[in-house]
Amino acid sequence: MSAIAYLNFDGVAEQAINFYSKALHANEVKKVKFKDFPQDPNYPLPENELNMIMDSSIEFAGGKIMMSDILPSMKMATGELVKGNNVVISLVIDDKQILEKYYNNLSVGGNVVMPLSNTPWSSCFGLLVDKFGVCWKFNRDAEKLLDRLIANKQ
DSSP: OEEEEEEEESSOHHHHHHHHHHHTTOSEEEEEEGGGSOOOTTSOOOHHHHTSEEEEEEEETTEEEEEEEOOGGGHHHHOOOOTTSSEEEEEEOSOHHHHHHHHHHHHTTSEEEEEEEEETTEEEEEEEEOTTSOEEEEESOHHHHHHHHHHHHO
16 A cells, blocks of 8 residues: 555646656656547547646655646536645555545545546546545556556557
């Protein structure tokens, strides 16, 4: 299991990835844009959102930071991005039962943004804001998506 700082940006994630990977001397950088992910023909993304970062990670000195852009079309669900709410704690846990336990425990008194469910990018993904206003992302297999999409691009 790992708890990873997850940074959200308002269309400048690629610039942040470049900055942080250089500043932290990253030994590995992975990034996937929304255009790299199969689009739902019923809900196509606008052209201006396709080049935004869907998911990324930089590894450095034994640590990891993940980053993405918040799509303008998703702000109805996520809310406006302001300094202070752009950091998410991402729990990446292979054991689905433990992931569900943590999700259920942290959701008490909070706000479920996305219930745990099977998604195109994860076999178990969810998002909630706890009763203290901290945003938590739950993901059973975060790295598998990045690795698969990057391999398909090559």
